Amino acid sequence: MMVLHRDTGVIEHRAVGDIVEYLDAKDLLVVNDTKVFPARLLGTWADSPGAVEVLMVSPLASGAEEGLAAKLDAPAAEDALAWSVMVGSGRPCREGQAAVFGPERELQVVLRRRLDGGLWRADFICERPLMRLLDEFGHTPVPPYVHREGTAAEEAADRARYQTIYAREVGSVAAPTAGLHFTPELFAALDAKGVRRAAITLHVGPGTFRPVKCEDIEDHQMDFEVFTVPPETAEAVAECRVRGGRIVCVGSTTVRTLETVAAAHDGRIVAGHGASNIFIRPPHRFLACDAMLTNFHLPQSTLLMMVSALAGRERILCAYALAARAEYRFFSYGDCMLIV
Numbered sequence: 001m002m003v004l005h006r007d008t009g010v011i012e013h014r015a016v017g018d019i020v021e022y023l024d025a026k027d028l029l030v031v032n033d034t035k036v037f038p039a040r041l042l043g044t045w046a047d048s049p050g051a052v053e054v055l056m057v058s059p060l061a062s063g064a065e066e067g068l069a070a071k072l073d074a075p076a077a078e079d080a081l082a083w084s085v086m087v088g089s090g091r092p093c094r095e096g097q098a099a100v101f102g103p104e105r106e107l108q109v110v111l112r113r114r115l116d117g118g119l120w121r122a123d124f125i126c127e128r129p130l131m132r133l134l135d136e137f138g139h140t141p142v143p144p145y146v147h148r149e150g151t152a153a154e155e156a157a158d159r160a161r162y163q164t165i166y167a168r169e170v171g172s173v174a175a176p177t178a179g180l181h182f183t184p185e186l187f188a189a190l191d192a193k194g195v196r197r198a199a200i201t202l203h204v205g206p207g208t209f210r211p212v213k214c215e216d217i218e219d220h221q222m223d224f225e226v227f228t229v230p231p232e233t234a235e236a237v238a239e240c241r242v243r244g245g246r247i248v249c250v251g252s253t254t255v256r257t258l259e260t261v262a263a264a265h266d267g268r269i270v271a272g273h274g275a276s277n278i279f280i281r282p283p284h285r286f287l288a289c290d291a292m293l294t295n296f297h298l299p300q301s302t303l304l305m306m307v308s309a310l311a312g313r314e315r316i317l318c319a320y321a322l323a324a325r326a327e328y329r330f331f332s333y334g335d336c337m338l339i340v
Helices: 016-022 067-072 130-137 152-161 177-181 184-193 231-242 252-264 302-311 313-325
Strands: 002-004 011-013 028-032 034-036 040-045 051-059 082-089 098-101 107-114 120-125 169-172 196-202 225-229 247-250 272-276 291-295 336-339
Touching (some): 011 313, 067 272, 177 291, 196 231
Parallel strands (some): 028 196
Antiparallel strands (some): 196 225, 225 272
16 A cells, blocks of 8 residues: 655555554544446347347436436336446447347347447346346456456456445446455454444446546546435534544545535535536545545546545656556556555
């Protein structure tokens, strides 16, 4: 774990377990408790043996709504049968086209209409509960740079490892990877020191990782991602402020959720359900996040711009250059940085 002090620029090289030394009993650690599900499906078209891959992105309302309304009014992932999906195939896709999945072809996915961002609205047709079928033959959507042969042993390992220990609310197609560093033993050490903990839920979609390709970053549009802030978390943040503690966010999704809510409520965190497409970049003024644990991010990513807004662009570039020389591991299963 690299520790970057944003007030001085001082950098330390530590281990993840040392995070206990940097937090105290006044602080509040906020995590994202979203849970990754087996959202990647491999099958064939219903009318031919041609292969097709479907990545389930987010549940949608079953009516005619589109866009943000369809996301905010959507049922929980466990109950949804209408989804926005990404489709990979060697043939052009068309409305009404159907694909089948599973050894018994018992799950049918029908493409209904095109959505923004190259997605499709699709209906899932099955006689048994959809999530049960996904558990049987769905695949964990690990990042594409994590190469897999498709074996049962690999899938079992991915389901165990590509998940935080506090994952609870089903709905993500990507893990909030900063949280992968925590273990029950590390949480116990933080508990012993009196560090409090709270959770938000933001279901992570592929848009989080979409690189910025615009000449002017002001033209980049973030995808909306649905979030929930429970009443107990809003209360915990308010109590932390009263006692003079810091809000320590685990991962970019937690930062985005809290900054979205704070911007809409004069700096306060209030309970509620909504969607965020906030693009945090310099010179963003942080209203909720005081410190952040995060992994090392790709060039041209909105995630790199977020940490630059928190710690300063030049300090982040210097820290990343040092991390590369010191052979820190980047990407989802890589090392982490604590910005304090």
